[in-house]
Amino acid sequence: MVVEDLHKIYDNKVHAVRGISFIVRKGEIFGLIGPNGAGKSSTLRMIVGLIRPTRGRIKVMGIDVVRHPVEIKKYIGYLPEEADVYDRLTGLEHLRFYAMLRGLVGSELEKTIEYGIKLSGLEQSALKRRASEYSKGMKRRLLLASVLMTRPRLAILDEPTSGLDVYASVNVRKMIKEYVGETGASIILSSHNMLEVEYLCDRVAFIAHGRIVVEADPDRIKQMYNAVNLEEAFVKAVKEADRM
Amino acid sequence: MKPGKIMAEMKVLLWKELTDLKRDKKTLFTSILLPLLMLPLMGFIGFALAQEQIINVAVVDLDHATAHNRLLNITFSSGWLLGNITYYLAKYGYNYTVSNSTSIIKNPSIDLMIVIPRGFAENATSLTHVARIEIYRKAGLQTTGRVEGLIYSIVNWFSDQLSKEKIMALARLAGVNATIEALRNPIIYTTTIVSISGSPVNTAFQIRVTISRFLVLALSFVVTPAASYVIDGIIGERERKTMELLLSHPVKPSTIINAKVIAATILGLITAIADAFGLLIYISLSAITYGSQAPFLVDPWLLLVHSITAFFTILVTVAISLPFITRTKGIRSASNIMSIVTMMAVVFFFTALFVDYMRLPTYILAPLYVIPYVHSILAIQTYVIGYSFQAFLHILFLAITSTAILYLTTKTLNTEKLLMSK
Numbered sequence: 001m002v003v004e005d006l007h008k009i010y011d012n013k014v015h016a017v018r019g020i021s022f023i024v025r026k027g028e029i030f031g032l033i034g035p036n037g038a039g040k041s042s043t044l045r046m047i048v049g050l051i052r053p054t055r056g057r058i059k060v061m062g063i064d065v066v067r068h069p070v071e072i073k074k075y076i077g078y079l080p081e082e083a084d085v086y087d088r089l090t091g092l093e094h095l096r097f098y099a100m101l102r103g104l105v106g107s108e109l110e111k112t113i114e115y116g117i118k119l120s121g122l123e124q125s126a127l128k129r130r131a132s133e134y135s136k137g138m139k140r141r142l143l144l145a146s147v148l149m150t151r152p153r154l155a156i157l158d159e160p161t162s163g164l165d166v167y168a169s170v171n172v173r174k175m176i177k178e179y180v181g182e183t184g185a186s187i188i189l190s191s192h193n194m195l196e197v198e199y200l201c202d203r204v205a206f207i208a209h210g211r212i213v214v215e216a217d218p219d220r221i222k223q224m225y226n227a228v229n230l231e232e233a234f235v236k237a238v239k240e241a242d243r244m
Numbered sequence: 245m246k247p248g249k250i251m252a253e254m255k256v257l258l259w260k261e262l263t264d265l266k267r268d269k270k271t272l273f274t275s276i277l278l279p280l281l282m283l284p285l286m287g288f289i290g291f292a293l294a295q296e297q298i299i300n301v302a303v304v305d306l307d308h309a310t311a312h313n314r315l316l317n318i319t320f321s322s323g324w325l326l327g328n329i330t331y332y333l334a335k336y337g338y339n340y341t342v343s344n345s346t347s348i349i350k351n352p353s354i355d356l357m358i359v360i361p362r363g364f365a366e367n368a369t370s371l372t373h374v375a376r377i378e379i380y381r382k383a384g385l386q387t388t389g390r391v392e393g394l395i396y397s398i399v400n401w402f403s404d405q406l407s408k409e410k411i412m413a414l415a416r417l418a419g420v421n422a423t424i425e426a427l428r429n430p431i432i433y434t435t436t437i438v439s440i441s442g443s444p445v446n447t448a449f450q451i452r453v454t455i456s457r458f459l460v461l462a463l464s465f466v467v468t469p470a471a472s473y474v475i476d477g478i479i480g481e482r483e484r485k486t487m488e489l490l491l492s493h494p495v496k497p498s499t500i501i502n503a504k505v506i507a508a509t510i511l512g513l514i515t516a517i518a519d520a521f522g523l524l525i526y527i528s529l530s531a532i533t534y535g536s537q538a539p540f541l542v543d544p545w546l547l548l549v550h551s552i553t554a555f556f557t558i559l560v561t562v563a564i565s566l567p568f569i570t571r572t573k574g575i576r577s578a579s580n581i582m583s584i585v586t587m588m589a590v591v592f593f594f595t596a597l598f599v600d601y602m603r604l605p606t607y608i609l610a611p612l613y614v615i616p617y618v619h620s621i622l623a624i625q626t627y628v629i630g631y632s633f634q635a636f637l638h639i640l641f642l643a644i645t646s647t648a649i650l651y652l653t654t655k656t657l658n659t660e661k662l663l664m665s666k
């Protein structure tokens with residue numbers, strides 16, 4: 001996955017992304033960290049092909065995202081930052097619906113749903129209930145499972161653990177780590193949780209004001225800023241970016 | 245993209261929409277059960293209440309006389325008329341009082357007064373005078389009209405009898421051969437209702453024509469639920485935060501929107517059929533309660549044409565509103581735009597109750613052809629009197645217009661527009 005000089009200007013006014021470039025390799029977990037409004041979600045949406053870059057190029061597996069917005073989605077799984085369930089469908093029906101939307105049928109479909117159930121970690125009784133009755137954590141796990149169950153080569157997760165309690169977050173993180181171990185897929189995720197990023201990511205990019213401030217593996221970043229943890233490094237990096 | 249793939253995706257999306265709809269008891273109730281029950285229920289309540297009304301009638305016989313015309317050998321008594329009037333008043337459940345004075349009308353509880361004036365029997369049997377019955381009705385009461393109708397038919401019957409007896413007596417006296425009708429109504433006219441090909445039609449056909457006018461009106465109740473379903477389906481999916489995940493799947497946005505349009509049209513179609521059945525139940529109920537012999541007129545072809553017309557009427561409504569729906573921010577502003585479109589539909593459907601659109605001059609009708617709803621009206625109005633091909637052309641126009649607008653609208657759609665409200 002290659003992103004080159006990505007820009008996004010909303011309504012000819014808001015310059016949300018100002019020239020972002022990075023590469024994500026196969027089997028790699030790549031983390032985007034940045035303050036609110038830094039342009040993380042905008043960047044991820046452009047990679048998925050949901051919104052059009054104002055400038056720049058994105059290639060996923062050699063395919064140009066802007067030119068083939070529907071085709072590229074076959075290889076990408078995307079969990080939006082704010083995603084909710086359909087109130088009147090059961091958990092199981094959610095998995096079935098999203099799997100069928102990717103054109104799966106027959107035994108392949110059943111196997112995919114089976115994997116989705118395993119990923120979600122939800123009980124059979126819960127899966128048969130309407131998703132509107134789920135807790136926030138159950139909903140997030142269900143949706144994440146629906147994104148990962150089809151084994152996309154590139155999974156893009158916008159704040160996968162936002163709003164979850166510690167226990168649910170740990171669960172989701174384990175789910176992501178296991179998934180990469182099993183499938184060898186690549187993941188791009190955004191997060192505000194430094195622990196999470198340190199635990200999950202092979203490489204991290206700090207974003208502020210629509211630009212990448214620094215990009216390296218977590219240990220390297222800590223060294224660069226002479227910080228004991230990623231959080232301290234992040235604060236220093238953002239301060240530096242604000243001064244510029 | 246392959247049509248087969250789009251069809252498969254459409255099937256999945258429709259499955260989701262319809263599963264959701266099936267469990268949405270509120271929408272189902274308001275758009276199917278309500279129209280099915282509404283008309284019959286209204287008819288039933290109206291009838292039941294009408295039954296319970298209390299009307300007080302006073303009958304005053306000032307004549308109290310029996311007269312005999314010796315020349316004609318005809319006898320008539322005011323008491324006979326009085327007896328008949330009170331008999332039928334009692335039979336149809338009206339309260340009545342027989343009084344000697346016309347001042348009884350000053351009594352506020354009396355709603356209607358029938359007076360048989362002095363000299364009534366004498367005049368009724370004479371060759372030179374007309375006998376008169378006087379009715380006094382209190383203003384502002386609907387039901388007194390029905391009592392008046394009853395009195396009218398009783399008086400008419402007696403009048404007819406007396407007229408016959410007088411004519412026959414005179415003919416006898418003159419020693420001529422005469423028939424009553426030739427003397428009483430030397431000139432009459434007849435009307436035969438014929439179809440467009442000139443062959444006589446029966447009552448059922450005429451009732452069908454009347455029903456079709458109400459079917460057109462019923463289309464008004466169909467466009468609104470379908471339209472709000474689409475609004476909710478598109479803007480609601482955005483507001484409930486399910487849109488972004490949906491759009492991230494390898495499906496064209498136009499397929500997603502079209503699936504919603506089709507689901508809405510299916511809902512509308514079910515509403516249309518429920519409406520038509522409600523109308524038929526209502527007509528049958530009123531036929532039974534009012535004792536007329538109108539049969540249960542389920543005409544499958546008329547229902548079919550109605551359903552097809554309803555289908556495309558809904559489709560065209562949704563198609564017209566779609567460009568606005570996908571470009572507005574919230575459900576409320578989209579609903580406002582929708583209600584302008586549906587109001588226009590309702591106005592046209594209402595006029596179809598009393599306007600024969602195919603009889604409008606070309607300079608009026610031609611510009612009206614731009615409005616899709618005029619074609620909905622014409623499809624049903626032309627079909628019901630026998631112009632099946634014209635009806636087909638109007639439906640075809642609706643089909644082509646709606647598909648063209650839908651195609652153009654969804655072609656310009658992209659995920660960014662659907663995701664972000666402007």
Ligand SMILES: Nc1ncnc2c1ncn2[C@@H]1O[C@H](COP(=O)(O)OP(=O)(O)OP(=O)(O)O)[C@@H](O)[C@H]1O
Nearest residue numbers: 010014016034035036037038039040041042043664
């Ligand atoms: N649809 C939009 N129209 C206009 N401006 C937008 C739109 N979406 C985002 N923005 C602006 O773009 C900038 C970047 O937003 P973005 O959502 O990408 O940030 P983020 O890094 O994901 O923030 P957060 O951590 O709060 O999720 C912000 O200033 C935001 O206000």
Ligand SMILES: [Mg+2]
Nearest residue numbers: 040041042081
């Ligand atoms: Mg964000």
